[in-house]
Amino acid sequence: MAKNLTTRQEDYSKWYNELVIKADLAENSGVRGCMVIKPYGFAIWEKMQAELDRMFKETGHQNAYFPIFIPKSYFSKEASHVDGFAKECAVVTHYRLKNDEEGNGIVVDPEAKLEEELIVRPTSETIIWDTYRKWIQSYRDLPILVNQWANVVRWEMRTRLFLRTAEFLWQEGHTAHATKKEAIAEAEQMLDIYADFAENYMAIPVVKGLKTESERFAGALETYCIEALMQDGKALQAGTSHFLGQNFAKAFDVKFADKEGKLDYVWATSWGVSTRLMGALVMTHSDDNGLVLPPNLAPDQVVIVPIYRNEEQFDAVSEVAHELMKELRSKGVRVKFDNRDTHKPGWKFNEYELKGVPVRIAIGPKDVENGTVEVARRDTLSKEMMQREEASEAIEKLLKEIQKNLFAKAANYRENNTTEVSSYKEFKEVLESKGGFILAHWDGTPETEEQIKNETKATIRCIPIEGDTAPGSCMVTGKPSARKVLFAKAY
Amino acid sequence: MAKNLTTRQEDYSKWYNELVIKADLAENSGVRGCMVIKPYGFAIWEKMQAELDRMFKETGHQNAYFPIFIPKSYFSKEASHVDGFAKECAVVTHYRLKNDEEGNGIVVDPEAKLEEELIVRPTSETIIWDTYRKWIQSYRDLPILVNQWANVVRWEMRTRLFLRTAEFLWQEGHTAHATKKEAIAEAEQMLDIYADFAENYMAIPVVKGLKTESERFAGALETYCIEALMQDGKALQAGTSHFLGQNFAKAFDVKFADKEGKLDYVWATSWGVSTRLMGALVMTHSDDNGLVLPPNLAPDQVVIVPIYRNEEQFDAVSEVAHELMKELRSKGVRVKFDNRDTHKPGWKFNEYELKGVPVRIAIGPKDVENGTVEVARRDTLSKEMMQREEASEAIEKLLKEIQKNLFAKAANYRENNTTEVSSYKEFKEVLESKGGFILAHWDGTPETEEQIKNETKATIRCIPIEGDTAPGSCMVTGKPSARKVLFAKAY
Numbered sequence: 001m002a003k004n005l006t007t008r009q010e011d012y013s014k015w016y017n018e019l020v021i022k023a024d025l026a027e028n029s030g031v032r033g034c035m036v037i038k039p040y041g042f043a044i045w046e047k048m049q050a051e052l053d054r055m056f057k058e059t060g061h062q063n064a065y066f067p068i069f070i071p072k073s074y075f076s077k078e079a080s081h082v083d084g085f086a087k088e089c090a091v092v093t094h095y096r097l098k099n100d101e102e103g104n105g106i107v108v109d110p111e112a113k114l115e116e117e118l119i120v121r122p123t124s125e126t127i128i129w130d131t132y133r134k135w136i137q138s139y140r141d142l143p144i145l146v147n148q149w150a151n152v153v154r155w156e157m158r159t160r161l162f163l164r165t166a167e168f169l170w171q172e173g174h175t176a177h178a179t180k181k182e183a184i185a186e187a188e189q190m191l192d193i194y195a196d197f198a199e200n201y202m203a204i205p206v207v208k209g210l211k212t213e214s215e216r217f218a219g220a221l222e223t224y225c226i227e228a229l230m231q232d233g234k235a236l237q238a239g240t241s242h243f244l245g246q247n248f249a250k251a252f253d254v255k256f257a258d259k260e261g262k263l264d265y266v267w268a269t270s271w272g273v274s275t276r277l278m279g280a281l282v283m284t285h286s287d288d289n290g291l292v293l294p295p296n297l298a299p300d301q302v303v304i305v306p307i308y309r310n311e312e313q314f315d316a317v318s319e320v321a322h323e324l325m326k327e328l329r330s331k332g333v334r335v336k337f338d339n340r341d342t343h344k345p346g347w348k349f350n351e352y353e354l355k356g357v358p359v360r361i362a363i364g365p366k367d368v369e370n371g372t373v374e375v376a377r378r379d380t381l382s383k384e385m386m387q388r389e390e391a392s393e394a395i396e397k398l399l400k401e402i403q404k405n406l407f408a409k410a411a412n413y414r415e416n417n418t419t420e421v422s423s424y425k426e427f428k429e430v431l432e433s434k435g436g437f438i439l440a441h442w443d444g445t446p447e448t449e450e451q452i453k454n455e456t457k458a459t460i461r462c463i464p465i466e467g468d469t470a471p472g473s474c475m476v477t478g479k480p481s482a483r484k485v486l487f488a489k490a491y
Numbered sequence: 492m493a494k495n496l497t498t499r500q501e502d503y504s505k506w507y508n509e510l511v512i513k514a515d516l517a518e519n520s521g522v523r524g525c526m527v528i529k530p531y532g533f534a535i536w537e538k539m540q541a542e543l544d545r546m547f548k549e550t551g552h553q554n555a556y557f558p559i560f561i562p563k564s565y566f567s568k569e570a571s572h573v574d575g576f577a578k579e580c581a582v583v584t585h586y587r588l589k590n591d592e593e594g595n596g597i598v599v600d601p602e603a604k605l606e607e608e609l610i611v612r613p614t615s616e617t618i619i620w621d622t623y624r625k626w627i628q629s630y631r632d633l634p635i636l637v638n639q640w641a642n643v644v645r646w647e648m649r650t651r652l653f654l655r656t657a658e659f660l661w662q663e664g665h666t667a668h669a670t671k672k673e674a675i676a677e678a679e680q681m682l683d684i685y686a687d688f689a690e691n692y693m694a695i696p697v698v699k700g701l702k703t704e705s706e707r708f709a710g711a712l713e714t715y716c717i718e719a720l721m722q723d724g725k726a727l728q729a730g731t732s733h734f735l736g737q738n739f740a741k742a743f744d745v746k747f748a749d750k751e752g753k754l755d756y757v758w759a760t761s762w763g764v765s766t767r768l769m770g771a772l773v774m775t776h777s778d779d780n781g782l783v784l785p786p787n788l789a790p791d792q793v794v795i796v797p798i799y800r801n802e803e804q805f806d807a808v809s810e811v812a813h814e815l816m817k818e819l820r821s822k823g824v825r826v827k828f829d830n831r832d833t834h835k836p837g838w839k840f841n842e843y844e845l846k847g848v849p850v851r852i853a854i855g856p857k858d859v860e861n862g863t864v865e866v867a868r869r870d871t872l873s874k875e876m877m878q879r880e881e882a883s884e885a886i887e888k889l890l891k892e893i894q895k896n897l898f899a900k901a902a903n904y905r906e907n908n909t910t911e912v913s914s915y916k917e918f919k920e921v922l923e924s925k926g927g928f929i930l931a932h933w934d935g936t937p938e939t940e941e942q943i944k945n946e947t948k949a950t951i952r953c954i955p956i957e958g959d960t961a962p963g964s965c966m967v968t969g970k971p972s973a974r975k976v977l978f979a980k981a982y
Contacts, residue, residue, distance in 0.1 A: 027622075027625070029557065029558045029618065029621075029622065030562060030565075030618070030621050030622075031558045031560045031561070031562060031609065031618070034558035034559070034560060035558070036555070036556070036557050036558065036622050037555055037556040038555055039553035039554065039555045039637060042553070042554050042555045042556055043553065043554070046554060062530035062533070062534065063530065063533050063534070063537060064527070064528055064529055064530045064533045065527070065528040065533055065660065066520070066527050067520045067522045067525035067526070067527065067658055068525070068559075068611075068642055068644070068658055069522045069525060069581070069658070070522070071521060071522060072588070072597060073596075074521075075588075075597065076596045076597060082597060087587060087588055087589070088586065088587055089586070089587070089588065090560070090583045090586060090609070091583060091584065091585040091586065091587075091588065091599055092581045092582060092583050092584075092611065093582065093583075093584045093585060093599065094582040094584060095579065095580070095581060095582065095646040096578060096579055096580070096582075096646065097563070097566075097578055097580065097582065097610075098578070105564075105567050106563060106566065106567060106573060108582055108584065108608055117599055118522065118581070119588075120559075120583065120611070127520065127521070127522070130520075130521050131518075131520065131521075131527050134518070140833060146530060150642075151559055151641075151642065153559070155586040155587065167558055167559055167560070169556065342631060
């Protein structure tokens with residue numbers, strides 16, 4: 001298998017597109033902007049889902065399912081929400097097709113026009129809060145901690161596999177609380193869970209922060225986010241958690257009686273991550289040889305490739321492979337023995353390199369004789385000989401090391417590509433020459449934010465929660481700045 | 492909590508509707524025909540998903556994801572498929588809304604009309620086979636064993652929670668094979684998996700069989716199904732597996748080169764079960780007191796309710812409860828300790844009865860003193876005192892016994908409500924008096940099938956694979972019959 005992968009240096013964007021397709025993660029479908037997630041890509045997404053779902057449940061959340069369609073009028077109920085979401089969307093206007101009387105195949109039946117158009121959900125706040133009105137009467141019904149795994153549709157004009165597609169998969173949490181304090185704590189808890197997941201499973205270091213007013217979710221009082229840095233120096237928003245205040249409760253008239261019987265509107269949060277994380281995963285770790293997957297999310301953590309010239313050798317090698325596989329499985333390692341006789345070892349090596357399998361083991365007749373195995377790491381592309389008897393324990397450790405190494409490498413890259421600047425001139429120079437994250441003072445106004453965006457294409461990724469909180473003066477206007485904020489060009 | 496549940500005797504249909512809502516499984520949404528699956532209902536569905544997904548993966552299937560939208564023209568490619576599916580469906584005609592210039596809120600933007608309408612998938616054969624064309628060149632690419640968990644939409648006019656809804660959740664397997672034999676074996680294997688799941692997890696006995704030509708899936712050469720009998724004597728189709736022949740491969744031009752390089756069309760299957768299974772689960776086991784859940788699918792298998800009058804008693808009871816809970820959890824039992832002080836024990840007893848928790852344990856101060864616990868079974872509503880020390884082992888056994896008992900009870904009901912008849916007169920009498928499954932000879936023609944349906948509302952549920960295969964003569968026409976087939980009125 002010739003990889004023929006464009007290098008990152010040559011064309012990062014092309015490298016990404018090719019890799020997603022060649023590594024069998026996803027492909028474009030016959031439907032504009034909608035992707036097909038292939039089995040290998042979906043297996044990675046399933047691993048992400050399983051870990052996130054466990055984290056959600058451990059913090060008391062339950063899954064539920066709400067309709068894919070939202071009546072058009074629901075969007076109008078929350079004023080800022082409608083501007084953000086009810087524009088570029090898929091609109092269902094009819095509920096029947098019929099055979100054309102003039103023989104032109106099937107056509108929309110004009111008599112089956114809906115009284116009110118239905119929108120394919122771009123996000124579910126409105127339909128969910130319309131439902132919560134029925135679920136909530138008293139403080140005893142609170143909190144409601146619900147999550148939904150679902151598909152959503154936003155009619156994007158320019159699409160890219162995983163990063164921006166018309167249909168994508170995600171989870172959306174929607175919680176309801178008796179107090180403002182509790183809702184804010186929930187929004188912050190979920191941000192921490194996302195950061196934990198990104199760093200410890202995806203091996204992606206993230207900056208936790210708050211969005212500026214102009215970048216907030218439509219309908220939120222505060223949007224928390226995690227921001228990651230890709231290898232081309234561009235930022236990617238990897239997850240958001242919103243404190244919605246009482247906006248949706250007011251829009252959908254959701255009140256509860258407190259212990260004293262006094263009525264008040266319910267406080268809300270919503271939070272989500274999507275298949276966009278697949279794009280972040282690819283762009284953070286992969287190299288010119290293909291995918292590099294962190295062991296914690298790799299569908300196959302270890303693959304064993306037999307080397308042989310005849311059946312006798314194959315049998316001897318297979319015996320060792322099966323023993324090793326058994327040992328590894330007993331340690332909870334996901335291992336595959338690729339004993340297909342339709343492909344040569346070289347082809348397989350290439351294939352697993354392209355697909356990012358963290359550890360590759362080769363066993364040949366000499367190894368059987370010497371009691372050794374050859375172990376190759378995908379992250380460093382280095383190889384070493386191991387004693388067969390020590391292999392399973394060593395590989396278990398190695399997987400942990402690879403996981404750590406990927407994170408360290410990405411953290412190191414981010415450190416080297418985060419620059420603090422003190423003037424707008426310096427800001428533009430850094431943006432031009434090396435990109436990456438830039439920390440700079442900003443006066444807190446949407447006007448200055450807009451000006452910077454128009455002049456440089458860089459946006460405020462977030463107001464970081466941690467890090468240097470010293471005040472200063474805005475690099476553009478010289479006006480007071482509460483603290484440095486994080487800029488970057490972004491996906 | 493007063494249950495106020497209509498009894499099955501009074502009005503079976505009303506009993507079902509009330510129960511689904513009162514037990515917090517699902518409810519109707521503000522969108523016509525679309526349901527909200529509530530957390531408790533969804534937790535049961537997740538258990539079903541987990542078991543089925545494991546069974547699919549153990550037989551070599553992988554999950555993937557295909558677009559929710561299907562271009563209208565795709566449906567026209569498979570002639571019989573279009574008649575079956577492209578009629579009552581949700582049609583997306585536009586991709587943008589805008590603010591009305593006359594101030595009437597948001598309206599569909601007439602300039603954003605799609606060139607070709609998109610159908611919200613009612614089933615995915617067409618979009619998937621359009622994709623498989625790109626995946627399949629040679630026999631080396633086969634078989635493809637792919638499953639998808641997804642939402643689908645069929646515009647039903649009369650809807651009922653879980654049983655018939657406009658949007659529902661399901662899984663759809665779509666496989667591609669080099670030979671007819673292999674495809675048929677796959678379709679049969681999946682039928683066996685469905686039957687295994689229905690009987691051993693849902694505790695629902697099913698009849699495996701083949702659909703008659705007129706009841707086949709649109710586009711299939713053969714439809715296999717499992718049929719279950721509900722407590723009102725009506726049948727419910729619980730799962731189908733289709734041998735699609737080369738129909739979709741021909742419609743979408745999917746050919747492969749065999750080992751000799753000869754080109755041939757690919758052979759296909761598809762198979763699915765849906766949230767309809769939730770309806771089957773409710774209707775098979777539940778009673779006038781509420782849900783009855785088989786332990787293998789119950790989100791909580793055991794609930795412990797403390798009985799106490801003061802804090803001291805509560806502490807003593809809690810200590811025992813926590814110990815017992817720990818023991819049960821170490822045995823893999825899903826157990827919950829309901830220590831809420833906002834509700835009385837009586838309320839809780841009622842609640843868990845309504846929600847079908849298989850085993851309820853009550854522990855009071857006397858029990859602490861005597862080293863006992865009170866154990867109540869949901870299936871028989873019987874109670875017994877157990878020695879505290881023997882409880883966890885006994886409960887582990889009890890859960891298995893309940894699982895078996897539910898199956899036995901349902902199997903017994905089915906046996907008592909399956910009647911073999913030899914004349915059309917007898918057929919009508921049985922149908923009128925007791926309903927249930929009726930085995931009778933049929934001449935194999937769609938005309939006779941249609942006549943019986945029109946005259947009695949009973950349909951041929953399936954041509955059973957097992958059971959009495961003796962030939963005879965049709966109860967209606969007297970013409971030769973290959974074997975008795977299974978009739979019933981159906982959901």
